[in-house]
Amino acid sequence: MNQLLTATTANNLYWFGRYVERMEAILIELSDLFDRIVDVDNSAGLHFYTRLGIALEYKDARDFINVALFGEHGANLVALAYNARENAIISRSYIDAEAFGTIIELYRLLEHESKNMYSVDFDFVDTIMTRISAIWGSLNHRIKRRNSDYFIRIGKLVEKVDFNLRQGCDNEFVDVILEEIDTMAALLVPSYRRVDTSGMERDALIAEVNAKIERIIAS
Amino acid sequence: MLEPNTLLSQRFWDIFSKQNRSKIERFQSYMDKFAVNFNLYKDGAFIERALPFDVIPRIIEAQEFNKIERGLSQRIMALNAFLEDLYTDQKIIKEGIIPEAFIHQAKGFLRDFVGFSPAKKIRTHINGIDLVKDTVSGEWMILEDNLRVPSGASYPLSIRDTYRKIYPDFFEQLSIRPISNYPDYLREAMEYVNTGGINVVLTPGRFNSAYYEHSYLAQQLGAELVRGNKLVVENKVLYFKNFNGAKIRVGAVYRRLDDEFIDPLHFNAESLIGVPGIIEAYLAGNVALLNAVGNGVADDKGIYYFVPQMIRYYLGEEPILSNAPTYLPYFETDKKYIFENIHKLVIKDVAEAGGYGVLFGHTMTKLQLEDIKSLIAAQPRRFIAQELIEFYDERCYIGGEIAPRKADFRAYVVMGESPKVWNCGLTRYAMEEGNYLVNSSQGGGFKDTWVIEETK
Numbered sequence: 001m002n003q004l005l006t007a008t009t010a011n012n013l014y015w016f017g018r019y020v021e022r023m024e025a026i027l028i029e030l031s032d033l034f035d036r037i038v039d040v041d042n043s044a045g046l047h048f049y050t051r052l053g054i055a056l057e058y059k060d061a062r063d064f065i066n067v068a069l070f071g072e073h074g075a076n077l078v079a080l081a082y083n084a085r086e087n088a089i090i091s092r093s094y095i096d097a098e099a100f101g102t103i104i105e106l107y108r109l110l111e112h113e114s115k116n117m118y119s120v121d122f123d124f125v126d127t128i129m130t131r132i133s134a135i136w137g138s139l140n141h142r143i144k145r146r147n148s149d150y151f152i153r154i155g156k157l158v159e160k161v162d163f164n165l166r167q168g169c170d171n172e173f174v175d176v177i178l179e180e181i182d183t184m185a186a187l188l189v190p191s192y193r194r195v196d197t198s199g200m201e202r203d204a205l206i207a208e209v210n211a212k213i214e215r216i217i218a219s
Numbered sequence: 220m221l222e223p224n225t226l227l228s229q230r231f232w233d234i235f236s237k238q239n240r241s242k243i244e245r246f247q248s249y250m251d252k253f254a255v256n257f258n259l260y261k262d263g264a265f266i267e268r269a270l271p272f273d274v275i276p277r278i279i280e281a282q283e284f285n286k287i288e289r290g291l292s293q294r295i296m297a298l299n300a301f302l303e304d305l306y307t308d309q310k311i312i313k314e315g316i317i318p319e320a321f322i323h324q325a326k327g328f329l330r331d332f333v334g335f336s337p338a339k340k341i342r343t344h345i346n347g348i349d350l351v352k353d354t355v356s357g358e359w360m361i362l363e364d365n366l367r368v369p370s371g372a373s374y375p376l377s378i379r380d381t382y383r384k385i386y387p388d389f390f391e392q393l394s395i396r397p398i399s400n401y402p403d404y405l406r407e408a409m410e411y412v413n414t415g416g417i418n419v420v421l422t423p424g425r426f427n428s429a430y431y432e433h434s435y436l437a438q439q440l441g442a443e444l445v446r447g448n449k450l451v452v453e454n455k456v457l458y459f460k461n462f463n464g465a466k467i468r469v470g471a472v473y474r475r476l477d478d479e480f481i482d483p484l485h486f487n488a489e490s491l492i493g494v495p496g497i498i499e500a501y502l503a504g505n506v507a508l509l510n511a512v513g514n515g516v517a518d519d520k521g522i523y524y525f526v527p528q529m530i531r532y533y534l535g536e537e538p539i540l541s542n543a544p545t546y547l548p549y550f551e552t553d554k555k556y557i558f559e560n561i562h563k564l565v566i567k568d569v570a571e572a573g574g575y576g577v578l579f580g581h582t583m584t585k586l587q588l589e590d591i592k593s594l595i596a597a598q599p600r601r602f603i604a605q606e607l608i609e610f611y612d613e614r615c616y617i618g619g620e621i622a623p624r625k626a627d628f629r630a631y632v633v634m635g636e637s638p639k640v641w642n643c644g645l646t647r648y649a650m651e652e653g654n655y656l657v658n659s660s661q662g663g664g665f666k667d668t669w670v671i672e673e674t675k
Contacts (some may be wrong), residue, residue, distance in 0.1 A: 004417065006449035010462040090425050091252065093438035101252040108251065147462075189463050218464030 003147040005094065008026055010151045012091035016212055017155025019084035020103070024132045025163045026075055027125055030068055034122055037061040049075070050164060062119060069125075070114040077128070081107040094148035099138035106131045141206045150184045151200045154213065157181050161209045178209065185216050192216060220354045220521035220659060221623050222611040227393075227671055228278050234388050235275075242385050243274050243616065249381045255374065257659050258428045265426055271664030273615045276382075277628065277646040281396070284670045288640040290540030291348055291630055293530060296640045298517050299343040300533035302364055304446065306333050306342075306513060308640055316532050318524050321549060324600045325522060327367075327515020329478065331485075335502055338412040342511035345408065345473070346632045347645075350540070351610035360543050360608060362627065364523060365572070366514040368475055371645035371659065373432040374632050375667045376401055376439075379643070382667060394672035396642035402439035404633035404641065409442070409471040412507035416470030418442040419459060421450070423476050423492040428659075433475050442473065452496030455503040471507040472497070478512050520569040520603045521547060544606040548599040557595065557604040561588050564604040566595070577656065579607065586620045607655075611646055613666065624648040625656050628668065642670045 005013075029048055036044035038061045049056040054073045058064040069077045085107040092100050105186045106128065113120055139152060157177050165174060178197060185192045192215060195204055224232070250256070250269040254354040257270040279287070304311050305322065312319045322328055324335030347369025350363045377436065379398055383390050409418045420442050422433040437444035449460045458466035473482060480490040485498040500506045518520060524545045527538045546553035546564070557564060561580050578591060595602050612623035626648040631641040647657040657663040 004443050004459060005462045006443075006445055006460060007462045008446065008449060009444075086425075089430075092254075093434045095446045097253065100254075104254050105252050167389060217462050 004145055005151070009091045009094060010147075010217050012087040013148050013151035013214070014093060014155035014158075014217075016084055016087040016091065016095070016103075017079050017152035018159040019087065020132060020135055021156040021159035022075075022163065023077060023084065024129070024136075025081045025160065026068070026077070026080075027129050027132070030065065030125055031122075031129075033068075034061055034065060034125075048167075049073075051168075062121060065122060065125060066119045069110070069120065078110045079109075079112050088202050091148075094146075095152075096138045096141060099135045102131050102135045102138065106135075147188060150188055154181055154184055154216070158209055158212060162206055165209075174205070181209075181212060183192055185212060189216050220609065220611060222352065222354075223613060225280065227673060230379075230393060231276075231278055231389070231669075231671075234392055238386055238388065240479075240619075241586065245385050246272055246274060246378065246381060252380070252432060253377070255377055256431045257374070258426070258430070259662075260428070264446070270659060271650065271662075272374075272378060273613075273617070273648060273664055273666045275614050275616050275621070276667040276669045277613055277626065279628075279668065279670050281670055281672045283359075284642070286539065287350070287630060290359075290538070290642050291632050292638040293534065293536060293539050294348065294361070294364070294526060295343050295346055295632045295634055297526065297530040297533050298346075298364060299341065299634065301529045302342040302366075302511065302517055303336065303340050303516060304533070307336055308516055309333075309534060311529070314532075317522075318529050318549075321521065321600065322516065325516045325519045327513070327517070327519055328479075329516075331511040332513045337501070337511050338414060338504065338507045341408075341412055341634055342514055343517075343632075344412070344511075345405065345511040346510075346634070347371065348632060349627050349629050351543075351608055351627045352601065354609045354611055358541065360541050360610075361523075361526070362543055362608075363520070364517060364526065365629075366510060366517045367477060368510070369428040369629070369631070370432055370475075371629055371647075371665070372401055372438050372641070372643075373435045373439075374665050375645055377435060378667055389669075393669070394674065396440075396670040396672070398641065398643040401631070401633075401641050401643070402436065402441075404635070404639050405473065406440045406442075408633050408635040409440070409473060409507070409509060412509070414471035414505055414507055416457075416468035416506070417459060418471045418473070419445045419450070419469050421445060421447065421472050421474040421476060421481075421494070423447075423480070427475070429475065436473075440473075447476075447492050447494045449493045450497070452494065452500050455496075455500045457494070457497060458498045458505045463568045469506055471509060473509045478515060481508075481512070518572070520567050521600065524603065543608050546604045548595045548602055548604065551646055553604075554595070554599060558592055561592060561604070563607060565607050566591055567603050567605065569601060569603055579655065581607065613646065613651050615648055615664075615666075622652065624650070624652060625655050625657060626666070644668045 033045045033048055045056060052075055054075060056067055058067045085103050088095055088100050088103050161174050161177050184193045195208055197208055255269055256267055259266045311317055338462035345365050347365040350359045351362055353360050414576040420433055420437040422444055424446050434444050451458050451460055457469040459469050461467055476492055479487050481493045483490045483493050484495045501508050524547055530536055530538045546557050548554040548557055564580045566578040614621050615624045626646050629645040631644060632638050646661045646668045649657045649663055
């Protein structure tokens with residue numbers, strides 16, 4: 001637990017974890033939404049993106065995949081991969097080489113496909129998912145965790161909580177993850193103080209989980 | 220002109236002829252995947268790009284390299300002695316070996332640092348020496364000394380592993396000297412002068428052209444990669460600011476930024492990438508800087524002229540490796556020669572680097588030659604002239620064919636207790652046939668360099 005890191009690097013690692021997790025969470029949703037658009041309800045994708053504050057327009061399931069991945073909105077996968085890549089480049093000395101290489105490849109692939117005149121199909125989503133799984137797998141190689149690993153993992157879990165709260169997920173699931181975040185935070189900073197979140201309203205809980213990193217990294 | 224093949228280089232080609240060439244593209248895939256970049260700024264725009272790589276290595280036979288090794292060790296010992304003398308006793312000036320005015324006009328000479336001697340009197344910790352192999356004499360010649368912040372070692376270091384994985388036959392059948400010890404050399408050099416504390420690599424940041432190298436070397440040598448704003452000086456001691464607010468003492472800094480930017484309190488006040496007060500800590504002997512402050516004077520192309528004299532003066536030896544024939548317009552006889560032969564000489568601005576400020580007389584019009592003569596007459600200390608060295612081309616694999624390209628060789632010498640010459644280096648080649656400018660910042664590419672023993 002004595003690995004040194006600057007606050008900037010710790011932040012970059014944290015945000016690397018968040019952006020990769022955000023990509024994965026969106027892709028998992030896309031998989032479900034794609035089926036629902038095909039089988040049940042053409043407007044299924046609209047509700048999900050509305051909860052993210054994005055007004056999406058699409059014609060059919062295939063169009064939905066393309067607009068979701070490459071459309072001009074904040075959950076655009078190219079933009080998310082770009083942000084993950086930038087954070088990885090800055091903190092690359094602390095990231096597993098294979099995970100680093102995979103995010104570079106992933107961004108390149110997404111950027112290339114976003115400029116392709118032909119639309120992608122669902123196989124492409126599977127390809128991206130496989131690469132993201134490879135990133136998480138590479139990051140879990142080490143038996144002994146270092147501080148850098150904890151920051152990535154905290155980023156991943158904070159994003160998971162944030163995303164699920166916004167999607168209306170139940171609090172029990174959130175509590176389990178918050179417990180893990182607090183455990184890691186206490187390992188990083190012994191003086192870290194936990195905040196009792198029981199009974200907190202959703203918006204307050206979102207604010208609290210997003211503020212955790214500020215109590216771990218000294219300004 | 221291509222260097223004739225030897226028995227050893229022929230063995231390379233025999234193995235090469237049996238390899239699956241479609242695998243060559245895997246090198247580019249590797250460099251793309253791991254962002255092995257040397258970035259460029261063009262017209263104000265940041266261009267992220269992989270350094271072009273050529274699969275045909277430069278081959279140097281061990282016996283030939285041994286002479287380079289001896290010559291470079293000798294040169295670095297002399298240059299270190301020169302810098303230490305220049306910033307302390309200045310005997311070399313007092314004894315008239317180098318004119319005083321010549322030193323004082325050198326941009327890289329920092330008067331404020333006269334009287335200061337760094338830890339263990341080592342100033343030239345990490346050095347990049349540029350050489351070419353002359354087609355006339357068949358000897359290696361020194362073109363330039365880089366004793367400030369030479370870059371490039373990480374590129375052959377990172378590609379070698381890939382080479383071994385893609386084409387293991389070469390490494391099984393040829394006795395190629397291993398190169399993975401370079402980070403060890405760096406670590407030893409840092410530890411040797413460390414004043415007590417951790418080692419850090421100081422980078423200007425993600426948008427520096429060699430940021431890949433900074434992060435790669437930091438990881439390999441086990442030092443913390445840090446930007447200036449995460450270091451702080453208190454009571455003349457340098458500290459690393461950890462994420463949790465703890466301050467950890469720093470004992471050695473491998474700084475990847477020039478003197479001008481390292482401390483806004485001492486040099487350029489507008490520098491945002493330096494560490495305020497680091498020079499105060501350095502002068503108090505509380506931290507080692509690699510390389511030492513003030514080394515720029517030895518990179519001066521005018522001072523290069525005097526290196527053979529330095530070797531004789533400080534070491535009492537004859538130089539093992541020669542300089543390219545060089546003329547200083549500062550001296551009247553040399554100026555006369557330059558003016559009479561300018562059409563066939565190479566003119567260099569002493570303060571420039573990276574291939575900038577280099578003019579080839581044979582490519583210039585009469586009017587341009589007259590203009591440069593006027594400039595030289597007005598500012599004789601600003602320029603040197605060199606004979607155009609016809610150095611060997613290297614064989615490059617371009618567009619599926621073997622094609623000749625001008626190539627130099629940057630050797631790395633790391634000095635801890637004694638100088639160590641790395642069994643590799645950065646062979647840089649020009650992208651266009653006939654072009655003499657091979658620098659990475661001029662768009663040049665690189666090759667691996669294999670030092671091969673005669674027998675396996």
